[in-house]
Amino acid sequence: MATAVNSLNKQELRKKKGLKLRFIEQRYLLLLLVPAIVWAIFFAYLPMAGLYMAFVNYQPSLGNFWSSMFRSEFIGLDWFNYFFSNGDFLIIMRNTLASTMLTLVISFPAPILIAIALNEIKGAMFKKTVQTVSYLPHFISWVIAANIIVTVLSSDGIVNKLLQWLHLTDESILFLQEGRYFWWIVAIGNTWKEMGYSAIMYLAAISSINPELYEAAKVDGAGRFKQIVYVTLPHLKPTIVILLIFSLGGVLNAGFDQHYLLGNGLNQGYSDVLSTYSFRYGLQNSMFSYASAVGLFNSVVAFILVVIVNYSSKKLNNQSLF
Amino acid sequence: MGKISSLSEKLFELSIYLFLSVIFVVTFYPFWNILVVSLNDATDSVRGGLYLWPREFTLESYASIFRNGELINSVKVTVLRTVIGTPLSVLAISMMAYSLSKRELIAWRALTLFFIFTMYFGGGLIPTYMIIKSLGLIDSFWVFIFPGLIGVFLMILVRTYIEQLPSELEESAKIDGANDLQIFTWIVLPLCVPVLATIALFIGIGHWNSWYDSYIYTYKPELKTLQAVLVKILNQFQTGAMVSEAEQLANSSKRTPVSGESIRMAVTMVATLPIIFVYPFLQRFFVKGIMMGAIKS
Secondary structure: OHHHHHHHHHHHHHHHHOHHHHHHHOHHHHHHHHHHHHHHHHHHHHHHHHHHHHHEEOOOOOOOHHHHHHHOEEOOOHHHHHHHHOOHHHHHHHHHHHHHHHHHHHHOHHHHHHHHHHHHOOOHHHHHHHHHHHHHHHHOOHHHHHHHHHHHOOOOOHHHHHHHHOOOOOOOOOOOOOHHHHHHHHHHHHHHHHHHHHHHHHHHHHHOOOHHHHHHHHHOOOOHHHHHHHHHHHHHHHHHHHHHHHHHHOOOOOOHHHHHHHOOOOOHHHHOOHHHHHHHHHHHOOOHHHHHHHHHHHHHHHHHHHHHHHHHHHHHHOOOOO | OOHHHHHHHHHHHHHHHHHHHHHHHHHHHHHHHHHHHHOEOHHHHOOOOOOOOOOOEOOHHHHHHHHOHHHHHHHHHHHHHHHHHHHHHHHHHHHHHHHHOOOOOOOHHHHHHHHHHHHHOOOOHHHHHHHHHHOOOOOOHHHHOOOOOOOHHHHHHHHHHHHOOOOHHHHHHHHOOOOHHHHHHHHHHHHOHHHHHHHHHHHHHHHHHOOHHHHHHOOOHHHOOHHHHHHHHHHHHHOOOOOOHHHHHHHHOOOOOOOHHHHHHHHHHHHHHHHHHHHHHHHHHHHHHHHHHHHHO
16 A cells, blocks of 8 residues: 555656656666667667568569568568468478477476486585586587587497497488488487586576475485475476476477578478578578568467467466566 | 385485486587597598597697688687677666666666567568668678677666665765766676676677678678688588588698598587686576576566
8 A cells, every 4th residue: 555655656756747857867877778779679670670571572673671672562461371371381380390399308308307316416526517517518509519410420420339339220320311310319409408507497496495305205214216206396396387388488499500500401301490491581592571471470479479478377376577 | 224225225326326427428428529539630530430539649630720711710700709799788788777777767668668579579580681781781790799789688687686786875876966877887887797797708608609690691701700610611511512611621731631520620629619718607607697587587
């Protein structure tokens, strides 16, 4: 009640002061915001305005970008219809969803297992070493990661040598030349890159568990495995649920880097996802409007997913992105 | 405790150590493998079987990188964009964060939404390319700096930090007649050093690692960053070009034959090493950083 009265008073005070006076009072604060506003207009909102391209048949020859765009023939949703009705759409959507879902299935449990295992270790030295090394792949670029992946998967790379040593295969498998391996490669690559870093969240959640709960479980005769099942995991549940919902919100965002860098002509039927498809049609085949339409479709669906995710996480935990 | 339970405890302990050892090997070994190949004599590398230790140790692959103009130049461009881009971003982000930390700011809600929205929706690849082109940023060094100047998520980290600062300092400065610009420069910025160091590391690594902007917005060879050159080498390796960039490079530095493979590994190592060098600093900061983000979201 008191705060409501307070804010009411403040609002009245603001009205009395007048916009002009406040503007003068806050001139330096607004000045500090100028670079950010200019940046947002030029590099976020002008490109959004440029999405109008998806509704015209863009002809680059009609002057500069803006005048070309507005002088090009308006064709409504034709590019979208073209995208949905040609055979590419199903393949691209299949690849995008297969890659992100497989990534989710493999990369989601990995950091949970790592965090739980790290928590069971008593030797500080070993724990610290494993942690430090497992974060490293997160900080390198996908260019380096892709270089590493093509090296270990090459015909005389370590993976093939290992498979031959275990007599699982006689001849080297050409992992990147055969499309059917591609989603697995991306999923395992994503997991390799992020599992150590993602474990930080779970480690933090574990560190907030009251040690007395473990003592109580011990008294009840629970071994260490049972302590994990009955104490650690239940306490991780809220973190797991929230992170799972957020990951589900990203199912259309198959990363451009990994699919573009690991993709090649031979595995294209499996490696081509929304972002690489739009890239190829736009910048390599110069079908600017079509590529914009594909990009817009991707952004709109991804945005709707984020809104849904935010809404459900709000319902669940009162946690929100916004 | 019975014998069986202590045995199962032992087994449990063992499997935990085994699991973490696998994680360690899986994340560490690939880097080691690359280092080994890059340090091995190139002609000898063709025989394969290099897994744990170089057979014939040499620094020739690294030497040939430093004899190559294109690679030297790409390292220069990458260092330059990191050194110029990072402080500019940190400054722009902290100015913005300070301003938006004041709830009494005119249209605070609308302005905040204006920025947050850009995190979740964008124009996408082609419209962005067109805008960058129309701004005359194609084939300009500034294309590495301006489009990525602001990171809204990083701004939220800094803003949260500023909001947690004690307000007494600012208030007393205000009483002494300081304006917002002076308060920002002389009081808020120095207090924010820890969080600014954190975001500077993130931004710096982002600059060092980025390849996409150099790959699509620049055509001049003088503006190719290290990672963009590495993409070219990778593409050639992937398509199995008979005479790849790396092999040409190897041949151009005739002193000793160097195979494309060793060069590719050496360039990969050169791109990775700076990350490993800043790693100790990173460790101190990023755990805090990710946690701050977690609290916010």
